[in-house]
Amino acid sequence: MVGVRRADWAMAVGGEGHGEPGVICNLSIDGKAEGVVVSVPLLPEPLLTDQQAALEGMVRAVEVARQALGGLDAVGLGSLLAVVAGRGAALAERVDIPVTTGAAATTWAAVENAVAVLDVLGERRAAVLGFAGTVGQGVAAALSARGYDVVVGGSGKAMERQAKKLGVSLDSPEGAAGSARVVIGASTTGGILAPEALAPGTVLLDIALPPTLTPGKRPDGVTVLAGEAVALPEGWQKGFWGTIYHWLSYGHSQAYACLMEPIVLSMVGRETPYAQGRRLKPGALEDFGRDAATLGLRPRLARGWSEVRPQVLLTG
Amino acid sequence: MSALPQHVDTAIYEKVVYCFAEALGLDEDEVTYDSLVIDDLGAESLDLLDIAFRLERTFDIKIPRGGVEQAAQQALDDGDPYEVDGILTERGRNSLADAMPEIPREEFREGLKSVEVALLFRVATFYRLVVELMAAKANAS
Numbered sequence: 001m002v003g004v005r006r007a008d009w010a011m012a013v014g015g016e017g018h019g020e021p022g023v024i025c026n027l028s029i030d031g032k033a034e035g036v037v038v039s040v041p042l043l044p045e046p047l048l049t050d051q052q053a054a055l056e057g058m059v060r061a062v063e064v065a066r067q068a069l070g071g072l073d074a075v076g077l078g079s080l081l082a083v084v085a086g087r088g089a090a091l092a093e094r095v096d097i098p099v100t101t102g103a104a105a106t107t108w109a110a111v112e113n114a115v116a117v118l119d120v121l122g123e124r125r126a127a128v129l130g131f132a133g134t135v136g137q138g139v140a141a142a143l144s145a146r147g148y149d150v151v152v153g154g155s156g157k158a159m160e161r162q163a164k165k166l167g168v169s170l171d172s173p174e175g176a177a178g179s180a181r182v183v184i185g186a187s188t189t190g191g192i193l194a195p196e197a198l199a200p201g202t203v204l205l206d207i208a209l210p211p212t213l214t215p216g217k218r219p220d221g222v223t224v225l226a227g228e229a230v231a232l233p234e235g236w237q238k239g240f241w242g243t244i245y246h247w248l249s250y251g252h253s254q255a256y257a258c259l260m261e262p263i264v265l266s267m268v269g270r271e272t273p274y275a276q277g278r279r280l281k282p283g284a285l286e287d288f289g290r291d292a293a294t295l296g297l298r299p300r301l302a303r304g305w306s307e308v309r310p311q312v313l314l315t316g
Numbered sequence: 317m318s319a320l321p322q323h324v325d326t327a328i329y330e331k332v333v334y335c336f337a338e339a340l341g342l343d344e345d346e347v348t349y350d351s352l353v354i355d356d357l358g359a360e361s362l363d364l365l366d367i368a369f370r371l372e373r374t375f376d377i378k379i380p381r382g383g384v385e386q387a388a389q390q391a392l393d394d395g396d397p398y399e400v401d402g403i404l405t406e407r408g409r410n411s412l413a414d415a416m417p418e419i420p421r422e423e424f425r426e427g428l429k430s431v432e433v434a435l436l437f438r439v440a441t442f443y444r445l446v447v448e449l450m451a452a453k454a455n456a457s
Contacts, residue, residue, distance in 0.1 A: 052369070052372065
């Protein structure tokens with residue numbers, strides 16, 4: 001979990017751990033915001049299956065963040081914490097500050113990164129996997145609204161209804177992935193696609209954790225890029241433990257977009273979360289994108305810890 | 317809302333529907349008693365856990381994870397296998413069908429895998445579970 005405090009400000013973000021909630025590291029943006037990453041003491045299996053315990057752990061973690069920062073303006077939920085206990089809703093009932101899941105920031109980064117890739121490759125068609133999830137559906141809706149030809153992977157009457165509503169086509173995950181040169185992997189569970197389902201030369205923007213592809217040999221020319229990276233904002237301070245945290249997550253010069261959601265929320269003084277619950281509310285993506293831009297945040301195409309310029313994709 | 321079976325307690329059912337709608341980001345009128353939770357309502361595996369969490373909070377009950385299948389397995393007390401290589405045996409299918417009477421029996425077809433059982437869950441399955449757990453709790457107290 002991430003807690004944030006504004007300028008005088010504070011932020012709180014999260015992961016899972018053992019024992020009582022504890023501060024993993026402090027992060028800050030010079031003179032503008034201070035945050036702490038706080039662990040919540042549950043492993044994934046009990047976290048998912050005993051969500052009341054997860055909720056109590058998150059409530060305690062918020063207090064840890066509040067005490068560490070001397071106040072708290074916003075809370076962001078990282079990793080599995082974003083999908084338990086009503087996806088932020090139950091925690092929001094227990095604390096007096098906005099609780100945001102990070103889904104708007106993740107979706108925003110994925111959309112902007114996908115558009116950068118589509119445009120540089122001159123492609124109009126994109127496949128989105130994980131259409132049942134919050135981010136997958138948000139990405140598909142946003143790309144479709146921008147005029148791209150979107151095919152989504154999924155099945156079932158609910159998926160058919162939603163695809164029709166958004167004006168996108170529906171296929172099996174393999175069928176969708178194999179029919180587009182740009183694929184966005186946004187499933188909530190990962191491991192949903194065999195590499196051979198991708199056509200040679202495909203660019204997979206991967207948001208899923210664990211990764212979208214099952215182990216195996218990729219077809220020639222398949223490029224897998226991080227789908228939800230953002231460049232670190234100017235003045236980003238991470239200290240010793242923050243540096244370790246970056247090494248263990250997304251490298252020293254970038255961060256997961258979801259980490260930025262409570263930071264942006266806090267810095268612009270917004271009182272309502274960008275994302276909470278199962279679906280992104282209309283306008284959430286635009287709101288986050290606008291606020292993120294005013295703070296100079298930009299999405300970043302990345303391979304591992306390194307930035308990849310879209311133009312590189314033209315040369316392979 | 318489609319007509320509900322006569323035995324359904326409307327007050328409980330409406331709360332169940334509310335939990336589904338909130339968990340899945342749906343309008344309440346999109347959720348019906350016979351809706352298939354995954355196919356009709358678009359739930360993911362994580363959503364099933366969220367639905368269970370919301371039902372537990374709403375009704376102050378504890379839903380055992382895998383409870384339906386566990387009960388069906390325990391019903392086979394003569395040592396017959398419930399599944400072989402992930403595929404339900406005939407007795408396993410019959411035991412599950414007995415445990416979930418709201419699901420048409422023919423849907424427990426030969427070759428059904430245990431991982432596919434969740435595809436058969438209806439809103440009615442969760443409603444029944446809630447009613448049974450509330451009754452058990454009342455009896456215990």
